[in-house]
Amino acid sequence: xxxxxxxxxxxxxxxxxxxxxxxxxxxxxxxxxxxxxxxxxxxxxxxxxxxxxxxxxxxxxxxxxxxxxxxxxxxxxxxxxxxxxxxxxxxxxxxxxxxxxxxxxxxxxxxxxxxxxxxxxxxxxxxxxxxxxxxxxxxxxxxxxxxxxxxxxxxxxxxxxxxxxxxxxxxxxxxxxxxxxxxxxxxxxxxxxxxxxxxxxxxxxxxxxxxxxxxxxxxxxxxxxxxxxxxxxxxxxxxxxxxxxxxxxxxxxxxxxxxxxxxxxxxxxxxxxxxxxxxxxxxxxxxxxxxxxxxxxxxxxxxxxxxxxxxxxxxxxxxxxxxxxxxxxxxxxxxxxxxxxxxxxxxxxxxxxxxxxxxxxxxxxxxxxxxxxxxxxxxxxxxxxxxxxxxxxxxxxxxxxxxxxxxxxxxxxxxxxxxxxxxxxxxxxxxxxxxxxxxxxxxxxxxxxxxxxxxxxxxxxxxxxxxxxxxxxxxxxxxxxxxxxxxxxxxxxxxxxxxxxxxxxxxxxxxxxxxxxxxx
Numbered sequence: 001x002x003x004x005x006x007x008x009x010x011x012x013x014x015x016x017x018x019x020x021x022x023x024x025x026x027x028x029x030x031x032x033x034x035x036x037x038x039x040x041x042x043x044x045x046x047x048x049x050x051x052x053x054x055x056x057x058x059x060x061x062x063x064x065x066x067x068x069x070x071x072x073x074x075x076x077x078x079x080x081x082x083x084x085x086x087x088x089x090x091x092x093x094x095x096x097x098x099x100x101x102x103x104x105x106x107x108x109x110x111x112x113x114x115x116x117x118x119x120x121x122x123x124x125x126x127x128x129x130x131x132x133x134x135x136x137x138x139x140x141x142x143x144x145x146x147x148x149x150x151x152x153x154x155x156x157x158x159x160x161x162x163x164x165x166x167x168x169x170x171x172x173x174x175x176x177x178x179x180x181x182x183x184x185x186x187x188x189x190x191x192x193x194x195x196x197x198x199x200x201x202x203x204x205x206x207x208x209x210x211x212x213x214x215x216x217x218x219x220x221x222x223x224x225x226x227x228x229x230x231x232x233x234x235x236x237x238x239x240x241x242x243x244x245x246x247x248x249x250x251x252x253x254x255x256x257x258x259x260x261x262x263x264x265x266x267x268x269x270x271x272x273x274x275x276x277x278x279x280x281x282x283x284x285x286x287x288x289x290x291x292x293x294x295x296x297x298x299x300x301x302x303x304x305x306x307x308x309x310x311x312x313x314x315x316x317x318x319x320x321x322x323x324x325x326x327x328x329x330x331x332x333x334x335x336x337x338x339x340x341x342x343x344x345x346x347x348x349x350x351x352x353x354x355x356x357x358x359x360x361x362x363x364x365x366x367x368x369x370x371x372x373x374x375x376x377x378x379x380x381x382x383x384x385x386x387x388x389x390x391x392x393x394x395x396x397x398x399x400x401x402x403x404x405x406x407x408x409x410x411x412x413x414x415x416x417x418x419x420x421x422x423x424x425x426x427x428x429x430x431x432x433x434x435x436x437x438x439x440x441x442x443x444x445x446x447x448x449x450x451x452x453x454x455x456x457x458x459x460x461x462x463x464x465x466x467x468x469x470x471x472x473x474x475x476x477x478x479x480x481x482x483x484x485x486x487x488x489x490x491x492x493x494x495x496x497x498x499x500x501x502x503x504x505x506x507x508x509x510x511x512x513x514x515x516x517x518x519x520x
Contacts, residue, residue: 007033260426263288312430423511452485
């Protein structure tokens with residue numbers, strides 16, 4: 001793989017099953033190098049074979065987030081197709097997939113639309129979008145007035161200043177009648193809305209703009225009436241109401257003073273004041289998978305599916321709500337399950353590993369099978385190099401590490417090595433396709449990467465090992481045990497793989513990895 005091969009990158013995202021689990025909609029994203037942008041096209045295919053996949057959008061724009069109506073006749077999606085001509089960043093359209101007709105516009109905004117959902121009765125579409133203050137009325141930045149910042153948590157990596165752009169929940173009529181409604185006006189920031197089974201309202205996560213700044217509640221947002229909090233006092237997000245409407249599953253933590261820590265799956269009753277029950281503590285891992293944190297999915301009224309990080313893998317597991325049994329595997333293996341959807345006994349999901357970008361798979365009564373092969377041309381072009389797992393011992397800790405070797409490498413010669421350090425620090429490297437590693441290997445480098453203490457994918461003590469001393473908690477801070485682990489990985493690699501040249505060692509990383517590069 002060479003740098004220009006980035007123009008050939010392609011992958012599957014956003015799988016969505018129709019109500020009877022016979023068709024799946026998904027987006028195929030690609031790089032347009034000439035235009036210096038991403039493009040994405042929505043496709044629909046049958047789950048049980050028969051017929052070819054059919055594109056339902058042109059692929060000229062960034063079309064994504066397909067969502068089926070309850071009767072399977074409509075497909076909603078988000079696009080930026082009006083951006084170049086009308087200054088609209090994000091638009092929500094509805095397309096008739098069971099008959100003729102053009103896509104019809106439901107809503108548009110100057111900010112990105114996310115979390116699109118049909119109401120169970122099929123009348124409404126809900127979504128989340130940032131709402132701008134009058135600071136942005138002037139197109140020319142130099143003519144905008146200064147901001148007065150009154151809270152510490154006022155900007156986000158990748159999003160910029162958000163203090164005057166809170167994310168609100170909106171609903172719009174599917175048939176385009178009437179005007180869209182902002183259900184959550186004000187300064188609070190809302191995310192991941194999901195409909196109640198009776199279509200009376202939404203359950204969502206609310207980050208109230210008051211201390212504690214990193215906290216977020218769960219609340220019911222009715223179409224008509226007052227917002228009602230159902231869980232507070234922690235960082236609770238990604239709620240999912242149960243099919244019977246009695247409970248809400250979610251991701252979160254209760255302790256806002258500790259970072260990093262493993263996120264777990266919780267359940268709270270919808271209509272009483274019972275405390276939060278945590279149902280994933282039997283497996284001490286982070287259930288908020290990186291890089292795609294997915295909302296838990298109810299398999300039935302007593303079982304929830306959620307993804308978990310585990311030593312470089314991201315797998316899909318089932319959890320009993322009553323805690324009667326431990327987590328049960330649904331989709332496992334040395335890979336990353338990034339996105340999924342489920343209807344009945346059928347689950348569709350995207351899966352990637354060290355040599356394959358994300359492709360679409362299905363799991364049903366006939367077992368697992370792969371539905372797409374859109375990355376075959378890319379893989380044939382660049383011949384991805386496999387990764388080999390090894391471990392290093394550091395102060396009694398077993399550190400997971402991997403190595404990728406150059407193509408046609410002569411093991412009797414020595415070769416330069418690049419040590420890669422991930423960002424976060426509470427993230428993980430592992431079983432996923434990473435174009436940077438492939439490019440480095442193709443350029444003649446041996447590539448080494450690892451998950452030192454402070455990474456995710458291990459128990460709580462592993463992640464917290466690099467916290468500084470605070471409130472009586474243990475930890476020696478950044479650049480201590482994490483540095484020791486990284487050096488142990490390099491020492492082990494040099495001992496185990498004699499084709500690595502110890503005189504030609506490079507180190508690089510992004511974000512926290514950049515910090516560690518400087519520290520080294």
